[in-house]
Amino acid sequence: MSWTRVFLTALAACALFGALLVGATGCGSDEAREGDGVKPSPVGKVLEDTDEEGRHYREIDKKDAPKVAIEIQPDGDSDGWDVRLTVHDFRFSPAGAGKTAEPGRGHALLRLDGRPLSFLRGPTHHIAGSLVPRGTHQVSVRLHADDDTVWAVDGEPVGSTADITVSDPGPTDTDTESASAPATSDRGAHK
Missing domain, CATH: 2.60.40.10 (Immunoglobulins)
Structure with a gap:
């Protein structure tokens, strides 16, 4: 496997993990309560x-x-x-x-x-x-x-x-x- 493919796979995994992390924590006060059942x-x-x-x-x-x-x-x-x-x-x-x-x-x-x-x-x-x-x-x-x-x-x-x-x-x-x-x-x- 070439280093380019490993790098792209790692980059994609980081992007996915980052999106999940940001989605879970939220940025604004409304988004932070989404986990409590309150939608923005x-x-x-x-x-x-x-x-x-x-x-x-x-x-x-x-x-x-x-x-x-x-x-x-x-x-x-x-x-x-x-x-x-x-x-x-x-x-x-x-x-x-x-x-x-x-x-x-x-x-x-x-x-x-x-x-x-x-x-x-x-x-x-x-x-x-x-x-x-x-x-x-x-x-x-x-x-x-x-x-x-x-x-x-x-x-x-x-x-x-x-x-x-x-x-x-x-x-x-x-x-x-x-x-x-x-x-x-x-x-x-x-x-």
């Missing part, structure tokens, strides 16, 4: 900061940032709570959407007292009353990109929070009437 995107910058489950924050300019507000009302038909999100500069992606961060798109993560409760693909949700025991509770929402990074501005996640308080049911009008009226029974009454 032209939208914002992926930060080192993560949420409670390890999802990276995706920093964007305030002028480009989506906004979300949360409103919670007791459900009159059940013992649960109706959640309504109002979003600006944000669209909910359907289930099965691609895993790439797109400007102003994604899903919301609803939390109850800091624990993940539900991923939302739309602006409404119902929280069952059985999930909310007596006391005051914090319901929060954060907006996520489709690659599951958390949209962030100035290092803070884009989100909103509301408190709900569950107390013992008070007496109803019928309870008050029956308590003040004499007890009656129709047992044994003739028809």
